Amino acid sequence: MALRKKLLAEFLGTSLLLACVVGSGIMGVNLSQGNDAIALLANAGATAGVLYVLIAVLGPISGAHFNPAVTLVMRLRGELGTRDAAAYIGVQVLAAIAGVMLAHAMFDLPLLQPGTHARTGQAQWLSETVATFGLVLTILLGIRHRPAAIPALVASYIFAAYWFTASTSFANPAVTLARSLTQTFAGIRPEDVGLFVASQFVGALAGLAIARLIERPVSSGIAFNEQETA
Numbered sequence: 001m002a003l004r005k006k007l008l009a010e011f012l013g014t015s016l017l018l019a020c021v022v023g024s025g026i027m028g029v030n031l032s033q034g035n036d037a038i039a040l041l042a043n044a045g046a047t048a049g050v051l052y053v054l055i056a057v058l059g060p061i062s063g064a065h066f067n068p069a070v071t072l073v074m075r076l077r078g079e080l081g082t083r084d085a086a087a088y089i090g091v092q093v094l095a096a097i098a099g100v101m102l103a104h105a106m107f108d109l110p111l112l113q114p115g116t117h118a119r120t121g122q123a124q125w126l127s128e129t130v131a132t133f134g135l136v137l138t139i140l141l142g143i144r145h146r147p148a149a150i151p152a153l154v155a156s157y158i159f160a161a162y163w164f165t166a167s168t169s170f171a172n173p174a175v176t177l178a179r180s181l182t183q184t185f186a187g188i189r190p191e192d193v194g195l196f197v198a199s200q201f202v203g204a205l206a207g208l209a210i211a212r213l214i215e216r217p218v219s220s221g222i223a224f225n226e227q228e229t230a
Contacts, residue, residue, distance in 0.1 A: 001061065003084060009062035010088055011095040013054045017066055018099025018178050019106070020050040025185035026107050039185055044162035052155035059150065067172040068092055069204035073136055076208060089174075096178035104182065115180045115187035119167060119196065127165035128199035129206070134161060135171045136207030144215060173197040 024046030028039035055064040063079075065071045068089040075085040101111045134157060142153045161169035170176045170188070176197055180190040188196065 003087065006062040006084075007087055007091045009058040010065060010091045011098075013058045013062070013064055014066045014092045014095035014174060015099035015102065016054060017047075017050060018096045018175060019102045020099075021047050021175065022100050022103035022179070022182055022184055022186045023106055026103065026109075029185045040162065040168065043168075043185065044159050047162070048155040048159035051158055052151045055151040055154055062088075066092060066174075067135075068174050069132055069172060069200050070136065070139065072201070073140070073204055073208045092174040093177060096174040097181060100178045100181050103184075109184070112181050113183045115189050116183050117187040117189060118192065119188045120192045123166045124192075125195055125199040127167035128170060128196050129203040131161045131165045131167065131169040131171040132200040132203030133207040133210075134203075136204045137211055140207065140211035141214065167196070170196060171200060171203075173200055176200070 021043070025039065025043045028042035028046075032038035032042070054066070058064045063074065065074065065088060071080065071085050071088045071092070074080045075082065080088070104111050104113070135154070138153050138157045139150065142150045146153065158169060158171070161171065170179065176188060176193055179186050179188050180193050
């Protein structure tokens, strides 16, 4: 498939993902009457829902990365050339910013507003490492063992990671950068972005390493066939 079609799919998917992440955060706060748990539940549910849809409909076109960390992993696996990977990442970053601006426009807010939500410290960085590690592992093992279930697997993981990580699972460098341009519920301070992104790439590489270890054939002299033993 032509690269331009893949890039269009990545742009649409990433921008709509960010519009949902930021927009649902705004709506959740507006309707929750100060209850952050309800706002986070709304934010997580909307994000998981849109991820399922976007991966299902755009996955056959571009692979539905929507995430520079995922694109890097696919490049390291040899599933994407360097030029295409660089184009994917550039489009993802631009689309993420466009998605934030779209969410702001829908709620009649200033289009760009430097984030003020402090997200820093070892617990936050560890959370982003774990969140991205789990996301990459889910994708890679899902592709190998349950390819048809990838939309549900990724959506389910992200919904859970919103709740079990201290950072609420950004798990995406483009998302992190774009969310530094909003002062809403989903925002992050620009000065906190660097270590979030570094942690995400560490998690992604760890996920790739563990997936390779799990997928490595075991030479035991006995062939195990899942279907034959079912």
